[in-house]
Amino acid sequence: MNYKMIRFVISWVLKVEGMLMLFPALVGAMYQEKTGFAYLIWGLLCIAAGLILCFRKPSNMEIYSRDGFVCVSLSWVVLGVFGAVPFVITGEIPFYINALFEIVSGFTTTGASILSDVEALSHASLFWRSFSHWIGGMGVLVFILALLPMKGGSVMNLMKAESPGPTVSKFVPRVRGTAKILYQIYLGMTLFTIAALLLSGMKTFDSVTLAMGAAGTGGFAVLNSGCAVYTPLQQWILTIAMIAFGVNFNFYYLMLCKKGKAAISSQEVRAYFLIILLAGGVISWNTYPMYHSIGEAVRTAFFQVGSIITTTGYSTTDFDLWPELSKCILVMLMFIGACAGSTGGGIKVSRILILLKTVKKELGSIVHPRSIKRIRFDDHPVEHEVLRAINVFLIVYLVIYSFSMLIISIDGFSFETNFTAVAATLNNIGPGLDQVGPTSNFFGYGPVSKLILIFDMLAGRLELFPMLILFYPSTWKKRG
Template sequence: MNYPMIRYVLAWVLRVEGAIMALPCLIALVFHEQTGFAFLLCMLICLTIGFAGTARRPRETEIYTKDGMVAVSLAWLVLSLFGALPFVMTGEIPNYVDALFEIISGFTTTGASIVSDVEALSHATRFWRSFSHWIGGMGVLVFILMMFPVRSGSQMNLMKAESPGYNVSKFVPHVRDTAKILYRIYLVMTIVQILILLASGMYWFDALCITFGSAGTGGFGVLNDSCASYTPFQQVVTSVFMIAFGVNFSFYYLLTTRRARDAFRMEEVRAYLGIILAAIVIISFDTLRMYASAGECVRAALFQVASIITTTGYSTTNFDLWPSLSKEVLLLLMCIGACAGSTGGGLKVSRILIFLRAAKRGIRSYVHPHNVMKVRMDGEPVSEEQVGSVYIFLILYVFVFALSVLVVSVDGFSFGTNFSAVAATLNNIGPGLEVVGPMSNFSTYGYLSKAVLMFDMLAGRLELFPVLVMLNPDVWTKGANKGRKRARGRLRASRVAA
């Protein structure tokens, strides 16, 4: 592995993290809060280490697939380790494990929290929690790629390791330009939502934080009741934008390049919207008797379906009190997730479609064994390699899910609590059911369970492969052996020259 380049990537991550910590410092200044000094100190620490690590660029800048996966996994870990420091330094989350859980939940856009009283936190801390969603939504390395001085192949390997979906493609020939397009769309949509919420009368601080959570499909609110206190119009606006940020960003790129026909031909987007509509109809009929009017019922169903399928995690009602059918629909949406190439989590609609079509092909092959049948998406054949990667992902997903449920069961909670806790973290959703429901939090879990759930949040955000590759001992052993061999070769060469 190219260890110098991996260290260089991590140093760049710290530079970016240090720079964005200036924002909570500014918020603390606006509200005259002492917590700003903690963020300022953390900012200086990150910038000092970051600039020291990037002062000298490595001679070999190539990053191969394996290096990209390890670099991305370590980058998110380093981002979280330093991002948790302000919580501890301010004393608002004094336990570092809890602080780490909170910030990992933030950066991975999960929204699972250990904080019981959100409104007791300072404005700077609440802003940092919410802004971590916005940074993690599109991905910190996607942002860095806009200015990263490495070869194009290396950039693509980093982007593939961080970006969600079964297949990552470039909009334009240069990866750096692709990153700029993604962030331009992301930024414009964010600004539009902020402006609409401000025009609706929402307080500017709430408008910023709620938008950051909607854009990153996170779920940290600034009020104890999440979004229940906001007006019906503000809830509908938030619902619409949550759904919009769960759409594959290729859809928006096609729209901006005047290829609307190609955009609306995307089968994943059509299936995603169809699933949302079906879920809203089912839940509305199932919960109609629980609400004063049909309009209120549909609005609640719309908000929760949008929040869960996009893995945002906001809530306007305690859906843990809904009938079993509605809760099972939400559990199903937790696993399905949003579109590939969006800021949402979950298995992704595209993977579900490919899996179902591959299963259909397998059944048909028994009836027509000599026919050559291809799995297709948007009219184009999906390669067997991509179909195979979907199978592998689903197998790993089930294995990690089952093992996680088994380990967190040591805390003695019910199966429903443990199952939904793992579903909520592995799919980057936030709230689960029962003990970890929308009106509760994850603080009651022990350290071992929190460690497992933190792993699930990181693995879910990075879609398993990068994290599992990083944990493979062969990656480090073989890399170290190659490094030692190169060192010995250089030593022998220098002796011959002497």
């Protein structure tokens, strides 16, 4: 274990987080709010702590596979622990455990909240909540990787630990170049979304914060009514944006490289859009009697389908009042999630497809015992290691899910509430159903349950294993 290098990476995380806090400080100054001063002071203290922590550059800059997982998990814990403090200093969220829940929900792009009145927050704090979505969407370490002078193998070990999906793709030979390309695409799409919302007549502050939430597939709104008060055009823009950010970023890279045929041949992307069309169509039909027109039903259905499958969590309606069929479809979408390599959460469409192919192969083996067929995905054979990793992922996922439900059930909420609360946090969705539905929040859970749900949010964002490895005794033993 290269402890000095881990400390070096953590110090950079602190410095970057401190610098990022200067943005809400600036927003506070623009709106003449005293809360901005808290972000300024705490941001500078974070920068100072980062400088003290890495006063000397490590002689060995190598990050091994185990180190990469520890670096990533500790970095995200540090982001939350330090990022929650301004909420407490300003007094807007006075209890630290609630502030920690709120900001971890932000960084992990979950969007689950403990607040019943978000409009009571200052503009600086509202911006910090949404900005945390944007930072966490692509991953803060991906940004740092574009800056740090490290060897390619070390960078790849960090990317593997932080990137969502069963595999990690390099766009260009240099991994640092891949990190830069990712953020260029991410920033470009975010700016395009902001521009579209501004042109539709939305207020500047709302446009920026909602665009950052859509980009990171988070779900923090700036109004108590969520996105219900916005015009139909603005809701459609957000729908398209959410769905776009749920696509594998490799798709956009191929399109930019004028390899459109290769991009649209992706089985995952095609399945992703097919699921959205089918789910949106069925819900539109099922909820049509509840709305004034078919147009309103379609708009509302596709907004919520796009919001849930991409794990964004924005809402324009209380879908807890929808018919059971529509609610069941939304719960299924919570588990499916977005594409691998996107900013979305969930199990991921690619894993679901490979699992279905595995089931098909096993059924074929029963009917034709002598047949030998390999599972193929996008015309490439799926390696045994990938299949094993997916199976292990699902087992661990179910164990964490079951354990979390067991613990939070102590607080006495209904089965539907607890089931969807874990689904909403482990899949980084945001709202669940019943008492954690789109018009409710997670405030009612006790401190222990909130800590469990905080762990679920971090584990879900980091694909489970980086968080679990912190509790594995051999992780902390020296090599040799």
